[in-house]
Amino acid sequence: MxxxxxxxxxxxxxxxxxxxxxxxxxxxxxWNTMILPRTLKDYDDDFETKIKTYSGAENxxxxxxxxxxxxxxTMYAQNTDFNPRYWIYLVRLGLKDExxxxxxxxxxxxxxxxxxxxxxxxxxxxxxxxxLAHWIEEEGYGSKSNSSIFDEEFTRQCLERGRIEDSExxxxxxxxxxxxxxxxxxxxxxxIFVARMNKxxxxxxxxVFRFLSRTPIMHSLHMGLSMFIKPKxxxxxxTGDVLKQYVKEQKELAHG
Amino acid sequence: MSDTVxxxxxxxTGLSAAAGVASIGKKVILVEKEAVLxxxxxxxxxAKLVPSGEWAKDAIGRMVKRVEDxxxxxxxxxxxxxxxxxxxxxxxxxxxxxxxxxxxSIILGTGFTHFDSIxxxxxxxxxxxxxLTTTQxxxxxxxxxxACPSDGRVPERVAILLCVGSRDRQIGREWCSKICCTVSTNxxxxxxxxxxxxxxxxxxxxxxxxxxxxxxxxxxxxxEYKTKFVKARIAEVTKSADNRLLVKGEDTLVKRPIVIPMxxxxxxxxxxxxxxxxxxxxxxxxGLEKHGxxxxxxxxxxxxxxxxxxxxxxxxxxxxxxxxxSISHGLAMAMRAVGDMNALVQKAA
Numbered sequence: 085m086x087x088x089x090x091x092x093x094x095x096x097x098x099x100x101x102x103x104x105x106x107x108x109x110x111x112x113x114x115w116n117t118m119i120l121p122r123t124l125k126d127y128d129d130d131f132e133t134k135i136k137t138y139s140g141a142e143n144x145x146x147x148x149x150x151x152x153x154x155x156x157x158t159m160y161a162q163n164t165d166f167n168p169r170y171w172i173y174l175v176r177l178g179l180k181d182e183x184x185x186x187x188x189x190x191x192x193x194x195x196x197x198x199x200x201x202x203x204x205x206x207x208x209x210x211x212x213x214x215x216l217a218h219w220i221e222e223e224g225y226g227s228k229s230n231s232s233i234f235d236e237e238f239t240r241q242c243l244e245r246g247r248i249e250d251s252e253x254x255x256x257x258x259x260x261x262x263x264x265x266x267x268x269x270x271x272x273x274x275x276i277f278v279a280r281m282n283k284x285x286x287x288x289x290x291x292v293f294r295f296l297s298r299t300p301i302m303h304s305l306h307m308g309l310s311m312f313i314k315p316k317x318x319x320x321x322x323t324g325d326v327l328k329q330y331v332k333e334q335k336e337l338a339h340g
Numbered sequence: 341m342s343d344t345v346x347x348x349x350x351x352x353t354g355l356s357a358a359a360g361v362a363s364i365g366k367k368v369i370l371v372e373k374e375a376v377l378x379x380x381x382x383x384x385x386x387a388k389l390v391p392s393g394e395w396a397k398d399a400i401g402r403m404v405k406r407v408e409d410x411x412x413x414x415x416x417x418x419x420x421x422x423x424x425x426x427x428x429x430x431x432x433x434x435x436x437x438x439x440x441x442x443x444x445s446i447i448l449g450t451g452f453t454h455f456d457s458i459x460x461x462x463x464x465x466x467x468x469x470x471x472l473t474t475t476q477x478x479x480x481x482x483x484x485x486x487a488c489p490s491d492g493r494v495p496e497r498v499a500i501l502l503c504v505g506s507r508d509r510q511i512g513r514e515w516c517s518k519i520c521c522t523v524s525t526n527x528x529x530x531x532x533x534x535x536x537x538x539x540x541x542x543x544x545x546x547x548x549x550x551x552x553x554x555x556x557x558x559x560x561x562x563x564e565y566k567t568k569f570v571k572a573r574i575a576e577v578t579k580s581a582d583n584r585l586l587v588k589g590e591d592t593l594v595k596r597p598i599v600i601p602m603x604x605x606x607x608x609x610x611x612x613x614x615x616x617x618x619x620x621x622x623x624x625x626x627g628l629e630k631h632g633x634x635x636x637x638x639x640x641x642x643x644x645x646x647x648x649x650x651x652x653x654x655x656x657x658x659x660x661x662x663x664x665x666s667i668s669h670g671l672a673m674a675m676r677a678v679g680d681m682n683a684l685v686q687k688a689a
Contacts, residue, residue: 124591124598127568129497129539146563148547149571149593173593176568182594205559 140211351379356670428650
C-alpha cells in the first residue's frame with residue numbers, strides 16, 4: 085500500500101485494482117492504488133438556467149459571493165458544511181458533481197430566511213436552497229426513505245384499484261426497500277409482526293378456529309391468492325386517472 | 341514673459357487642457373508625437389467608452405474637432421519637444437521639427453503605455469492566435485463581428501483575465517490599473533450583444549468597478565448579460581487537442597484546480613507608465629515616482645504641479661486614470677497654467 089495518508093483523499097478518488105498494468109508494467113499488489121486528479125475539467129453552461137426554472141431560484145445569477153448568506157445561516161451555525169454561498173457558486177458554474185457531494189444536507193435548510201433578508205444583491209438564497217432540494221429529489225439523486233417507499237406502494241394501489249391489499253403492500257414494501265423477508269423471519273422479527281397482527285386473546289378464549297384463521301398459514305394462503313386476484317373498488321373506472329392528474333397539477337402549482 | 345501655454349500630448353487630457361486654455365483667450369501650442377490626434381482611445385481603436393457608451397471615434401472626435409477649429413490653438417503633429425530652457429513664465433521650448441517657441445507654462449498630458457502581454461508569456465499571448473488583449477477585442481467589437489482569429493468560428497466561450505500587467509510583483513507592476521475591471525465588464529456586455537450564443541467568463545482576484553460603475557457595469561453585465569465571474573488567477577493558457585484554449589488555474593472558491601476549455605482568451609491589460617517617461621523626465625527636468633509615472637508636486641494648494649515650477653501634469657501620466665477624470669485634469673491644469681501666469685504678470689507689474 086503505497087499511499088499512507090488516505091484520509092486526506094476523497095474516497096471516490098481512490099482507485100484500487102486487483103490487477104493493474106501501467107504502460108506494460110504489472111503493478112498489481114503494492115502499487116495497485118491510484119488517485120484520480122482533482123482537476124475540474126469543464127462547466128455545465130445550462131445548469132444555472134435549469135435551476136432558475138424552479139420558483140425561488142430566479143435571482144441566483146446575481147450572486148457575487150460576498151458570503152452574507154452563509155454568515156447569517158442558521159444551519160451553518162450547526163454544521164459548517166452547510167454553505168449556501170458555495171452552493172450558489174457551484175450552481176452558477178454548473179459544477180453538479182460538487183453539489184451532489186452535499187445532497188444529503190442541502191434539504192436541511194430551515195427556511196428562516198435570514199439569508200434572503202441580508203443578501204445585498206437580492207439573490208434570495210433560501211429559494212435557491214429549496215430549488216436545489218427539489219432538483220435533487222426530482223432527478224432521483226437523493227436516497228428514498230423507507231416511509232417514502234411505503235407511501236409510493238400504498239398510493240400506487242389506491243390509485244389503481246381504489247383499495248389496497250395489505251399483504252401486497254407489505255410484500256412490495258419489503259421488496260422495494262430491499263429488506264429480506266427470510267432474514268427477518270429468521271431473526272424473529274416477522275414472527276412478532278405476525279403475532280401482533282393476530283389476537284392471542286382469541287386463543288385464550290378458546291376460539292381455536294378464529295385464531296388459526298389468522299395464523300401465518302392462512303395469511304400466506306391469502307397472500308398467495310391476492311397475487312392473482314386483485315379486485316377493484318366498485319365503479320372505480322377512471323377515478324384513479326383523474327386523481328393522478330389532480331395530484332400532478334397540485335405538485336406543479338406548488339413547485340413551479 | 342509669455343502667456344502662451346504649451347500642451348504636450350493630444351489625448352483626452354491634452355485636448356481638454358488645450359480647449360480650456362484657449363477658451364480663456366490664451367494661445368496654445370499643442371504638440372503630439374503621433375500623426376493623429378486623440379491619444380490612446382483613437383490610436384488603439386477603442387469601441388464604446390466607459391461610462392458614456394459613446395463610440396470613441398465620435399466622443400474623442402468631437403474633442404479633436406473642438407481643438408482643431410480653435411484659432412487660438414496651433415497644432416504640431418508627429419512632433420516631440422526636444423529641449424526646454426528657462427523658467428516658469430518664460431520657457432523656451434525647441435520642437436523636433438526645428439521650430440522653437442516662448443511659452444509661459446507647460447501642461448503635460450503625456451498619458452500611459454498599454455501593458456505588453458508578451459511580458460506574461462504563460463498566458464499565451466503571442467503564442468496562440470486566439471489570445472487577445474482588451475484593445476484588440478475592442479477592435480473586434482468595433483468591427484461588429486465576434487470570431488476566433490485562428491479559424492473564424494464564433495466562440496462558444498470567451499474568458500477575460502483581469503489584472504494582466506497589474507498588481508503583479510513578479511513583473512514589477514505593483515499598482516491597480518483602476519479601469520480594466522469596468523472596461524472588461526463593458527466588453528463582456530458588448531460581446532454578448534453582438535454574439536448572444538457566446539458565454540463570457542471573467543477570471544478575477546477582486547472586482548474593482550469603483551463608484552457608479554458598480555451597478556452600471558458590474559451588476560448589469562452579471563444580471564442582464566449573464567457574465568460569469570470566476571474567482572481564480574489563471575496560471576497558464578495552453579491548447580487542447582481539439583484546438584481550443586485551456587485556462588489552467590485554481591478556483592479559489594471551490595478550492596480545486598481547473599483546466600477549462602475556452603475559445604478566446606482576452607487579457608485585460610493594465611496601464612504602464614508611458615514608455616517615453618525617462619526621456620520626458622530628462623527633457624522637461626521633472627521627477628518620476630517609484631513606479632515610473634510622473635511625480636506630483638504638492639497637491640492641496642498646488643494641484644497638478646510636477647516637481648518643476650511652471651510645468652503641470654495630469655491624466656494617465658500621473659498613474660492609471662479613466663477618460664472622464666483625465667478630461668477634468670485637463671481643465672484643472674488649464675486653470676492652474678493661466679492662473680499662475682496671471683500671478684507672475686501681476687507680480688512683475
